[in-house]
C-alpha cells in the first residue's frame with residue numbers, strides 16, 4: 697500500500713465533505729483542507745476531477761491564486 701496525503705474540500709453546492717488524495721507531497725498520511733494545501737500537492741491536484749457523494753456533482757480542482765513564485769536575480773561571475 698502506497699502512502700498518500702488526504703485533501704478535503706467542502707462541496708460548493710451542498711457542503712458535503714469531498715476527499716481526494718495526492719502522492720506528490722511528503723506522503724505522510726497528512727490531512728489538509730482546501731484553504732491550506734502545500735504547493736506541490738496543489739500543483740499535483742490542479743485539473744483533477746472529484747465527485748461529491750452528497751449531490752453527485754463533479755468538480756475540477758483549481759488553484760485559487762497563482763502558485764507562489766520565486767524572485768530571481770543576476771549575479772556577476774567571479
Ligand SMILES: [Zn+2]
Nearest residue numbers: 707710748751
Ligand atoms: Zn455536493
